[in-house]
Amino acid sequence: MITTSNLTKYFGALGAVQSVSFSVGKGEVFGLLGPNGAGKTTTIRMLTTLLAPSSGSASVGGYDVIADPLGVKRSIGVVPQTLNLDIDLTCAENLEYHGRLQRMKREDRTSRIEELLHFVGLREKKDMPVEHLSGGMRRRLLIARGLMHRPAVVFMDEPTVGLDPQARRMIWGLVESLKRNGITILITTHYIEEADALCDRVAIMRTGKIIALDRPVELKKSVGQFAVECLGRYDVPRQFFPARAEAIEAGRDLCTDVVVRDVTLEDVFISLTGERIEG
Amino acid sequence: MNFYPIFWKEMLLIRKKPWRFLASSMVMPVLYFVTFGWGLGRGMNVGGGRYLDFVLPGILALSAMNNSFGPVSTSLNISKLYTKTIEEVLVSPVSHWDIALGRTLTGLARGLFSALTLLVVGFASGVHLHLSFSFLAVLGLTAFCFGAAGVAAAMVARSHEDMANFNSFFIVPMSFLAGTFFSPDRMPEPFKSLILVYPLTHASLVLRALAAGSGPSLSSVLVLTAYSLFFFYLAGMMVKKAA
Numbered sequence: 001m002i003t004t005s006n007l008t009k010y011f012g013a014l015g016a017v018q019s020v021s022f023s024v025g026k027g028e029v030f031g032l033l034g035p036n037g038a039g040k041t042t043t044i045r046m047l048t049t050l051l052a053p054s055s056g057s058a059s060v061g062g063y064d065v066i067a068d069p070l071g072v073k074r075s076i077g078v079v080p081q082t083l084n085l086d087i088d089l090t091c092a093e094n095l096e097y098h099g100r101l102q103r104m105k106r107e108d109r110t111s112r113i114e115e116l117l118h119f120v121g122l123r124e125k126k127d128m129p130v131e132h133l134s135g136g137m138r139r140r141l142l143i144a145r146g147l148m149h150r151p152a153v154v155f156m157d158e159p160t161v162g163l164d165p166q167a168r169r170m171i172w173g174l175v176e177s178l179k180r181n182g183i184t185i186l187i188t189t190h191y192i193e194e195a196d197a198l199c200d201r202v203a204i205m206r207t208g209k210i211i212a213l214d215r216p217v218e219l220k221k222s223v224g225q226f227a228v229e230c231l232g233r234y235d236v237p238r239q240f241f242p243a244r245a246e247a248i249e250a251g252r253d254l255c256t257d258v259v260v261r262d263v264t265l266e267d268v269f270i271s272l273t274g275e276r277i278e279g
Numbered sequence: 280m281n282f283y284p285i286f287w288k289e290m291l292l293i294r295k296k297p298w299r300f301l302a303s304s305m306v307m308p309v310l311y312f313v314t315f316g317w318g319l320g321r322g323m324n325v326g327g328g329r330y331l332d333f334v335l336p337g338i339l340a341l342s343a344m345n346n347s348f349g350p351v352s353t354s355l356n357i358s359k360l361y362t363k364t365i366e367e368v369l370v371s372p373v374s375h376w377d378i379a380l381g382r383t384l385t386g387l388a389r390g391l392f393s394a395l396t397l398l399v400v401g402f403a404s405g406v407h408l409h410l411s412f413s414f415l416a417v418l419g420l421t422a423f424c425f426g427a428a429g430v431a432a433a434m435v436a437r438s439h440e441d442m443a444n445f446n447s448f449f450i451v452p453m454s455f456l457a458g459t460f461f462s463p464d465r466m467p468e469p470f471k472s473l474i475l476v477y478p479l480t481h482a483s484l485v486l487r488a489l490a491a492g493s494g495p496s497l498s499s500v501l502v503l504t505a506y507s508l509f510f511f512y513l514a515g516m517m518v519k520k521a522a
């Protein structure tokens with residue numbers, strides 16, 4: 001459903017996205033994981049026709065993003081990183097507007113608005129101006145808007161950024177139920193657990209490049225199953241081991257307050273780059 | 280063609296705050312009318328007629344321009360630079376012509392509305408004006424012309440300052456010079472020729488002729504139409520460039 005081949009975007013001399021290639025199958029949840037500035041949003045903006053690539057190519061739903069932007073626009077739903085709702089309009093009016101932009105029939109718009117407000121838990125807020133909604137509610141409405149016209153491919157750019165853990169879990173639940181309905185999703189995040197919990201496959205990005213791409217399990221396996229870390233000692237680097245016993249053994253000699261735990265995607269990022277993702 | 284949703288949303292926003300809309304579209308034209316019509320122009324005569332009768336068509340054109348260009352460009356500029364609401368439209372199956380047309384028609388509606396309310400004020404204070412369908416059509420065309428210019432300007436502007444500069448260098452001089460308050464014939468060359476470059480001048484000339492019950496100069500009608508088409512073309516192309 002999504003294919004990119006050496007997709008590249010330069011802003012002046014800055015290579016925001018450099019030779020990025022991946023493909024996402026139908027019904028797959030594909031994650032772009034990386035720190036701020038890695039090039040995730042720029043990649044999404046090229047795939048959703050908002051930015052022209054400097055070089056390389058990409059297609060979405062079988063349509064080329066450069067040659068057939070209108071075809072792409074017909075196939076996609078977009079949940080942007082910026083909350084670009086109209087705050088003077090109510091929840092229902094924001095969805096109504098989107099339905100009109102997408103040429104949906106009147107009866108379909110009306111029933112779809114009910115359905116989606118229920119889906120994202122905003123039924124009671126239907127006629128409330130967006131101005132009065134909390135950040136988490138706005139995010140949910142933004143997701144509802146991106147789904148309004150039942151797109152086959154949905155792009156979500158950091159859909160949980162800045163939300164409290166409870167609101168974040170609620171959005172994870174929404175993504176999971178979309179996946180059950182066979183919708184193809186490209187999601188970006190800089191939260192490790194999010195990529196791990198939601199994505200079938202994850203591409204780890206750093207400074208415009210994909211540095212690893214695989215299923216989360218495989219990515220973690222490539223580092224080792226168990227991580228050993230010294231509490232409060234950031235000068236001692238983490239170590240990774242394939243077996244727990246080995247890890248515990250090594251931990252004993254390392255320092256006094258030691259933790260042995262399962263490897264995370266953050267460990268993968270650290271072992272590849274020597275840096276942390278969240279900062 | 281899918282321009283209607285864009286027009287629909289702007290109208291919905293106006294309906295939400297009708298008083299703010301009324302006030303913002305009435306203040307300037309009424310001030311001009313009071314200052315130049317009643318204050319300065321009472322008892323003054325121009326070419327054998329009352330100055331008040333002379334100045335109203337000009338102020339109507341001015342009002343159609345300001346209430347079209349201003350709100351259209353400001354709202355689009357904010358949508359592009361700050362709220363990013365335009366990106367929702369840019370990822371939807373809506374063409375650049377649809378976006379340009381939806382926004383321009385918003386300007387047409389706003390400009391025409393403010394001119395019509397001022398017309399009511401004018402009639403209520405005893406201004407003589409020959410009202411015809413052509414007169415209203417030209418007011419509409421004027422509002423369309425500057426609505427399209429507003430779209431183009433907002434899409435070109437890279438900042439709020441750019442937008443302010445469009446106003447200072449393009450709209451404000453035109454407001455004072457383009458035959459609103461005096462006939463361009465009174466100006467010495469080369470100013471007279473320069474003034475005839477402004478689209479607003481031709482709107483004023485045509486409206487003034489129609490208001491007096493005489494036929495307007497065809498060339499002015501053509502110039503205004505040509506500007507409208509040109510600005511609309513520009514608007515569409517500038518939206519396309521942003522997408």
Ligand SMILES: Nc1ncnc2c1ncn2[C@@H]1O[C@H](COP(=O)(O)OP(=O)(O)O)[C@@H](O)[C@H]1O
Nearest residue numbers: 011014016034035036037038039040041042043
């Ligand atoms: N319009 C732009 N002009 C110049 N630089 C940009 C622009 N958009 C993004 N960048 C730069 O490109 C890089 C990647 O940004 P972005 O794609 O937003 O990263 P992410 O979404 O992963 O945080 C950053 O260094 C950012 O500053």
Ligand SMILES: [Mg+2]
Nearest residue numbers: 040041081158
């Ligand atoms: Mg981003």
